[in-house]
Amino acid sequence: MKLTTALATLLMMTPAYADEIWVTNEKDDTISVIDIETLEVTRTIPTGERPRGITFSKDYSVVYICASDSDAVQVMDPVSGEILHDLPSGEDPEQFVLHPDNRHLYIANEDDAITTVVDVKTRTVVEQIDVGIEPEGMAVSPDGKIVITTSETTNMAHWIDTDEKAIFANTLVDSRPRHAEFLKGGTELWVSSEIGGTISVFDVETQAEKAKISFKLPNIHPDRVQPVGFELGPDETHAYVALGPSNHVAVVNAETFEVEDYILVGRRVWHMDFNADKSLLFTTNGISGDVTVIDTATNKPIKSIKVGRFPWGAAFRPTN
């Protein structure tokens, strides 16, 4: 721990050490760490089997990794790359979200139709909530009151009250929902549907659908335009949406819900994250096994970085 502090202090004094993007490689059981300054992979860290969801604690002191086929959430020291311990996670954890309290992880257990709530301090399961078949997308409202689980085969967003740890609403979305995010101070919820090819926009107060975003690419059949992961860009004016096997990222105006641009990236683009000031976007491209770096000022791809096999999740780690 002392070493960590010392190193962190050292890093603070030497801003030449760049921030990092951490990428989970689903079929390599590794994490590729990309140096944002040089845009090169500087470390490859072994993990449990089939790593997918990845998120840092709020203070970046540990990183949580869904090792799906090891049936565990692994807690890693990001400095040393050592696994500190496993958290009980339920079977086949795929994706999760860390509550703003920095203490409760809400985990989608894909094979069990359950959302598991784990206390990361006591390392115990607090609650297991029955949801639809193949839960995947997870989101938490900024005030921490609502957690969303989307279920891929049931085609629903399940609204979980975090005080009661119980579902208070279910809303239907198009086929195979994959990812969810709260926007605009938690007043709006977006859910992407991979097979449906849409993003449903909900008013959080009423859980009513207020808009549906669809995508259209010239020369690519609509069947292949499959929205998966998405993130909000600088100033939250635009969302960047990974469109899976169409190999493009869409830029969506968050106010008008219009698609303003499509950016060509690697094959089967899945998830993404930004650098600190969101001037660069890093997308994981599963089939081509690389990460595309996009300049968000121009919305142009500037580099492809080779990582492991089937990169899945991406998470930003500041080092200074």
Place this chain on the structure above:
Amino acid sequence: MRILTAALLAGVMALPAAAQEISVIYLRQAVAPPPTLSNLDPVPEDLGWRGAELGLADNATTGRFLGQTWTLEEVTVPEGGDFPAAAARALERTPYLVLDAPATLQTAAADLPQATGALLFNASAPDTLLRASGCRANLLHTLPSRAMKADALMQFFTARRWTDIALIEGEAADDRAFATALDASARKFGLKIGARKTWAFDADMRRNASQEVPLFTQDLGDYDVLLVADEANDFARYIPFNTWRPRPVAGSEGLTAHAWDRVVEQWGAAQLQSRFEDLADRPMQDIDYAAWAALRSLGEAATRTKSDDPATLRSYILGPDFELAGFKGRPQTFRSWNGQMRQPMPLTHRGALVAQAPLEGFLHQRTELDTLGLDQPESGCSAFE
């Protein structure tokens, strides 16, 4: 007879909706499997049924949030039993049947007066005729036809420029039907089936395949790929590596086209595979997948329309808004002219996925999925008009 009921789970808040109960009967005609030389791959006794069971579980989970309860029951007609009579009894109890029976019995069931307005799903019969002039408006097909299977293979051969094909076919009616489909498909894609032979051996190939097959294939001349039409996989498994010329084998052995296969892992398929294995203790096969897709199609229609009325569900399923996430990478819909489910077809060998049809570059003005199987102008089916 097995009955599954999905109870409403306590503690889960349902969307406001009227309580509905949707019953499905899985109606199977027991058929003696043809004798085969090898005992390696016995036909599972619960083939098909387990897929329906999984589809029901999926529907029930969604249903519990919507106030819809699902039940599924299996009825097996013994060999020599009266299938149409069993179908009539089933139709008096529910309009929703999944049929696991030879094609002629399926049309007999669909033609019953009790089947008017009912919704039947063919999960087991690949006969192209059922999607052509022999189609029925109340019979939808979740299993791909032999024509779709053949087209998937021919697209692959075309992409690989394997233009000269040799064919060995078995003597069973199913083998001849598959060979006919392969012939038609080869013509469609401009490939040539040259030399062809009928397998008429009755020796036990486990002992002497290595001696007999080279001789048997010697007079096929030169070719790029050897197709084997042997639907029961009686002799096909003994062909690879024993041919006179070193050539790949496809059709019923080697490279095969499927609705589903255990080697499919992409597009979220690993989840469907593991849920099925947990349930059935064996890998999911084509007919399991077709039965699953039938239940899920009903489920998807009932979820979206919030209805349990067969006419409403049928028109939704055949309409433009329907799409099933079938774990094969693209939304699956139904052809409105013959009730066939459009679907990608994995091309596999025993150890891995090789490609998935439609292959890149095979285009169609409606959807690339319509490059597989009977297109509207050629289907000859008028029951859906």
